[in-house]
Amino acid sequence: xSRLRLLNPGPVTLSPGVRAALAGPDLCHREPEFFxxxxxxxxxxxxxxxxxAEDWAPVVISGSGTSAVEAMIASLxxxxxxxxxxxxxxxxERMTRMAEVHGIAHARLHIAWGAPxxxxxxxxxxxxHNATHVAVVHHETTTGRLNDLNAxxxxxxxxxxxxxxxxxxxxxxxxxxxxxxVTAVAAxxxxxxxxxxxxxxxxxxxxxxxxxxxxxxxxDLAGYAAKxxxxxxxxxxxxxxxxxxxxxxxxxxxAGGWPAxxxxxxxxxxxxxxGLAARGIDELVPRAQASCVLRSYRLPAGVSYRRLHDHxxxxxxxxxxxxxxxxxxxFRISTMGNLDATDMxxxxxxxxxxxxx
Numbered sequence: 001x002s003r004l005r006l007l008n009p010g011p012v013t014l015s016p017g018v019r020a021a022l023a024g025p026d027l028c029h030r031e032p033e034f035f036x037x038x039x040x041x042x043x044x045x046x047x048x049x050x051x052x053a054e055d056w057a058p059v060v061i062s063g064s065g066t067s068a069v070e071a072m073i074a075s076l077x078x079x080x081x082x083x084x085x086x087x088x089x090x091x092x093e094r095m096t097r098m099a100e101v102h103g104i105a106h107a108r109l110h111i112a113w114g115a116p117x118x119x120x121x122x123x124x125x126x127x128x129h130n131a132t133h134v135a136v137v138h139h140e141t142t143t144g145r146l147n148d149l150n151a152x153x154x155x156x157x158x159x160x161x162x163x164x165x166x167x168x169x170x171x172x173x174x175x176x177x178x179x180x181x182v183t184a185v186a187a188x189x190x191x192x193x194x195x196x197x198x199x200x201x202x203x204x205x206x207x208x209x210x211x212x213x214x215x216x217x218x219x220d221l222a223g224y225a226a227k228x229x230x231x232x233x234x235x236x237x238x239x240x241x242x243x244x245x246x247x248x249x250x251x252x253x254x255a256g257g258w259p260a261x262x263x264x265x266x267x268x269x270x271x272x273x274x275g276l277a278a279r280g281i282d283e284l285v286p287r288a289q290a291s292c293v294l295r296s297y298r299l300p301a302g303v304s305y306r307r308l309h310d311h312x313x314x315x316x317x318x319x320x321x322x323x324x325x326x327x328x329x330x331f332r333i334s335t336m337g338n339l340d341a342t343d344m345x346x347x348x349x350x351x352x353x354x355x356x357x
Contacts, residue, residue, distance in 0.1 A: 012337030065168035065188030089142030198241030
């Protein structure tokens with residue numbers, strides 16, 4: 001088997017520098033050397049979108065992106081608040097489940113998977129449920145749809161609702177406007193930032209953390225924020241993942257930040273999309289409404305996902321299946337990670353083999 005190139009939506013193919021950082025020295029998490037790394041990561045996370053430390057607290061958690069999202073959901077709506085969760089894919093529905101598990105008063109705005117969020121429907125739902133908070137997925141990797149954050153933000157601002165954003169698969173590559181209605185943004189190291197699995201984070205407004213509710217021990221967002229601001233940590237962190245995130249953030253900055261990463265992803269995604277279209281394979285979400293990070297495609301006629309996956313894996317590429325009701329209809333390709341145009345050319349050549357066989 002060839003070197004595996006990961007075209008799944010995280011974890012990503014690591015750069016040599018990030019992979020080397022994983023093998024950093026053994027380190028006690030109560031020593032100043034670790035807190036220097038943690039402080040540097042927190043500062044770099046704020047810098048990705050030029051956020052001010054006066055307004056925003058960067059909180060790093062050892063766990064997957066889901067841990068950051070759950071910490072945000074579990075901590076920020078108060079006991080008397082109502083959370084409206086926007087669902088147009090698996091990850092919106094997962095936030096609803098989080099609200100259920102933590103006993104948070106909530107309502108759902110359910111939209112067909114892959115469909116856009118209608119501002120009028122959102123406004124009506126906020127009013128109907130007296131929602132104080134709205135949770136939305138920025139890039140819904142179920143389909144590859146990039147939800148229109150600016151439109152969602154405008155509705156939230158008009159109705160005095162605080163916006164909680166799952167940016168797990170968009171942070172570091174898509175535009176995110178941290179406008180006045182945005183209260184917190186949750187994301188992870190091992191997607192657009194090209195770090196390793198095991199480190200996730202939330203950027204939360206100080207004003208929101210001051211009013212946070214404790215519903216969990218390990219995922220107490222305000223507890224993490226207070227400890228990290230004082231050069232501490234509440235629990236034992238995944239130190240190798242911190243090493244990798246530190247290196248990945250520096251590579252991200254040196255490469256030109258999120259605009260450059262977005263342009264690179266977009267170029268690769270268009271290369272794949274154009275190549276597959278020429279081979280009769282259609283995209284699920286209109287390209288103008290899809291993210292730069294991941295695109296979903298209809299399975300070729302007569303080709304099952306398993307056959308497609310196994311042939312591609314044998315050739316050195318890992319793709320992703322559809323989920324739920326889309327499992328038998330689509331496959332997904334992400335262009336995150338240490339990949340280039342040559343990799344995409346090789347991928348398309350393998351598709352020729354599959355179609356011809």
